[in-house]
Amino acid sequence: MKNNFLLFFFLLLTGMPIVASNSKETFEIGRRTFLLNGKPFVVKAAELHYARIPKAYWEHRIQMCKALGMNTICLYVFWNFHEQQENKFDFTGDKNIAEFCRLAQKNGMYIILRPGPYACAEWEMGGLPWWLLKKKDMVVRSLHPYFMERTEIYMNELGKQLAPLQLANGGNIIMVQVENEFGGYGVNKPYMAAIRDIVRRAGFDKSVLFECDWDSTFELNALDDLLWTLNFGTGANIDKEFKKLSTVRPEAPLMCSEFWSGWFDHWGRKHETRSAEKMVEGIKDMLDRNISFSLYMAHGGTTFGHWGGANSPTYSSMCTSYDYDAPISEAGWTTKKFFLLQGLLNKYRSPKEKPCKTPAPFPIIEIPEFEMKETAVLFEQLPAPILSEDIKPMEEFNQGWGSILYRTTLPATSKYTLLRITEAHDWAQIYVNGKLIGYLDRRKGENQITLPQLPAGSQLDIWVEAMGRVNFGSTIHDRKGITEKVELINSNRETTLLKNWQVYSIPVDYSFVAEKKYEMKVPDGPTCYKASFTIHKPGDTFLDMSTWGKGMVWVNGHNLGRFWEIGPQQTLFFPGCWLKKGKNEIIVLDLKGPSKAVIQGLKAPILDVLREKERNHRQKDETLNLSSESPIYQGSFAATGEWQEIKFETTITGRHFCLEALSSHNGKEQASLAELEIIGTDGKPIPREQWKIRYADSENTRGANATADKIYDLQESTCWMTERKVPYPHQLVIDLGEMKAITGFRYLPSFEKGNPGMIKDFAVYFKSQSFNY
Template identity: 35%
Template sequence: MPEFTIGETDFVLDGSPFRILSGALHYFRVHPDHWADRIDKARLMGLNTIETYVPWNAHSPRPGVFDTDGILDLARFLRLVGEAGMFAIVRPGPFICAEWDNGGLPSWLFREPGVGIRSHEPRFLDEIEKYLDQVLALVHPHQVHLGGPVLLVQVENEYGAYGDDRAYLQALVEMIRGAGIGVPLVTVDQPVDAMLAAGGLEGVLRTASFGSDSQNRLRTLRQHQPTGPLMCMEFWDGWFDHWGGRHHTTAVDQAAEELDALLAAGASVNVYMFHGGTNFGLTNGANDKGIYRPTVTSYDYDAPLDEAGNPTAKYFAFREVLSHYAPVPAETPGAAGPAPEQAVALGEPIRLLDDPARWGSWSRWESLPMLDELDVRLAVYRTELPGGDQPSVLSLGEVRDRAAVLLDGAPVGILEREHHERAIALPCGRGRLDLVVEDQGRVNYGTRIGEHKGLIGPALLDGMPLTGWEVLAIDLDRVPQLWETAALDGRGPGVGPTAWRATFLVEHPIDLFLDTAGWGKGISWVNGFCLGRYWRRGPQRTLFVPGPVLRPGHNELVVLELDVLADPTARFVAGPSLGPLED
């Protein structure tokens, strides 16, 4: 079997120096029927390795659960990497950042007060050990010395930007080794002295993350890693987008020059991202550095392969650079043509506030519960206001992340975390108050990881506490099934959250792009598969529909509109629209 080790200056594979030319490809952001295609396109670009994170919270959405079906079948993904003649790097966290909800940490971990976050705290470590034992049992048989593709496993992720708990990092190393992982271990940090010092361990290879100024970045890394190969574990070739911002891109020539400089210095590389994919479902993360900004559904990242897996100009520029340092296959991938276009009317609207019980289950609370206590991402908080006819002020401790305010079914306004809003004027102090509260994505970087979601009390009306709440925990999995039991009255959409559906035809399954520019804010499903969020705030204007979720003939689109649907039409367009570019 192959032997892979860390030498004095190089990685060593079967006794010979080996340079890792890797690309990041997250299996959980790509439909599994597309995995083999994306892996092969990485090979054709000249890469020899595929890197992936592992999202703990996706595999374990609830305590005691470890799901490996479908898009979470890590073992199948690693088999496909090996069958393509490529190697693999696995980064299981437990924290991954990755612009992923809560940085990959399950929110249920932090429901019990005092549980540690990325620290040597017994309850936190106990759950991590259970998780690592499960995920590394999948990785173990795929290690290179056992005939598989896995060369490296990473410990934590950019820990030096968060803390300096060496006992925590050492405990992770012991857990990983205890799970039978024998390949070399690595850490990654930004090439800043303090971060490399705090995030590294002796006996574990330090690597760095950066996208420019390779010579100086590698010099800093070498000061903290005196021997062994130099590696940029995240060569940033693009960036992610947040709602309300611009679409980020990097100049192709500039990115290629930076890659060339990195390779000319003799370093190994992991291109982050080679193919970004999509934050399907409600998996997007967020950042909060004083202003809360959730990440968009697309994770295109301006990568060499676009969100739909098509090669870009950056792909061919990187391929040319790589050809100067390693053999590149003669074959090149072709680009897909325009996607089929069609428009169909959205009909049969079902209003949430007409019959809320169809959407979930009610419970009674004396004071405001957090969404974490309800174990949902969307909820309706309802109470009867005890005041009079005079205008009043409703105030809340904090809104995480968005609350639509309705009084007797009529919209009053929106409270948004991004704008630090927590109070609103009501036309009067009596009537039925409904607050439709949405978790828009958990923070994935910094000190707010693990925070609670929803309404953080107290709720006050003109300074007096509001109590006696009914709370509807909305089961989003029910939304595509609402029409099985709902009695439609033909009255039109009305106000408040509304579900819509349409049937559209395809001749054969092929990737599509759903135009959301005429809609407000919400979530879409095709044949029960959740495409993710849309928002007229942009920059993203289309949702990617993977061909494998479609079927020949009739297909069903469901839209949950949380705001106002200006155009009740579903339009499938020829290609993606990710928004205006940066200046």
């Protein structure tokens, strides 16, 4: 009786639905379990993103998840996908999310809805609309009045589409998420409460509402009347992840709302994979403990068009393929992970969950190589310019995506004049009098280039491509184009601010490239290429872009996404449902230019050819010399996988921070570190936007990308890890970007079971000037 009373009180307090009326089915919170129609129910969810799957393939991917052994589809909603321009909502065609949910219900699958307003998901700006940034004082994910106003408008529009599809209304939506991983962004319970109320007012008041976060952050913004779930990935220690949550919510069901099956790829970095065996082991551990889960991703799909996001710091944009090393491949194929997981889940089926036959993959075809001869040189067919005295970012010209060209005339320049841009977001080509003089790449922190000696009146063109807005952390306020200023710096360090600009918007709309005049002309600079090809029977294929430079592809009006010669991705997935029997049109926008303007369709993807060397934070023949340095602190970390804070005796000012690992807890040579925070005089972590790894004695890139910059990427599931056969000591040096007063630091070891490479003894050095190498 006592336990029943406590459970009833918990349900009453949290506002969870005790029963879903007027429905044949109910979904509710029970004691340590979910209850479906009054009986214990383990949620086995497969994360899919309808926006990353062609509409014609939605049902196939749902059926693949059903065959895998799942009973639920977990679904992000990307606000910016549906409201690309303010007040212009679109829920039709490939944006018809209600139809997707009905297809899931048709196939016996429930829905967990994750409407945001913020999603992340390596999606442009985490799903938030770019036009929010037109307001200079905008702070997203806050109680900023305009942000909250637009969030409620969006949520109400979504509610019109999906609130009728909740389980209580005869639909299949059983859970709705409030915001997403907010603990990784800030601490603001009033904001979380306001979003919760907006979600409820939008009509999602008949489903279980929940919020998700990491084990280390879930209490920061936890609301008493929401279910709490945790996110972590392959290799995690399940007991450790749920230890704290089980203590503070002993009666609530446990759920991993994102169990990461793999990881996403960045341009210019090695293709990511994760162990199939470890993934299955983690899911088995959860099922044996009656813990529900959602597999992120069960099928990743493709980030078509301009929708790829970016991480920062250090800025790094995402590849078009969102294969994610998931059990169901980008093209919807079965994999080793699929069969291993299917075998496990077959053992945990309830009597009502009957096995489902795995649907056959769609046909795959080859397209013989053909040449693209028609060209449209964009410098010769620019749109009308906008005049602007000052440099402004793309958003202030009412442009969301694509490229933007800034043009002005120069005063006379001397031989050693620098052109400095603050800042070019994200990839810039610099032309003087029509001649290319170089590139600036935000990933590499490049912001200046030396100009040749020029007469007054020379024409300066700066072509800036937006590579995707940051989708995580405070740098999500990621305005594109040139964000602040352009200046000349002469040999005497005198600066001249450049003004009086002509600004040209180069959008990524199909209409923009389709309406150009194409000729048999030698390309020069950013150019569109056009051709047609004929096929006898449509099928899926992979367009080989390995001879091309950098740009986008449209086939029959469909934007297949970005390509970039640096890799690791060298092909673009082309769904056969977008092909036609007979003649098909293809347009390629290449900003840099191909080595050979040819295209062919392959039967398999190329996702792991990296042409740009993985960034190494130790230069050749460079060794850190600490022999003349004195540590500001020496100590030992405890043998725990939790965050640990080290406080210095006094405040110390400097710029270059060195952590030297002297030994490990397991006695082995390898060292690892997942996240590092340096504490300022206010007791809070200092901003990391300007940080750069100056030195790392060793970085393991043979398996996962365990480079040193992982220590400040705000992702607890990635880490810096040294190579296995390199002995201690191990050193890591961070340039903070400017002088800072600090009082200590916080350290998080690797999240994997056993915490491999956990550091024991260490020393810290901090100084104003650079270390000796």
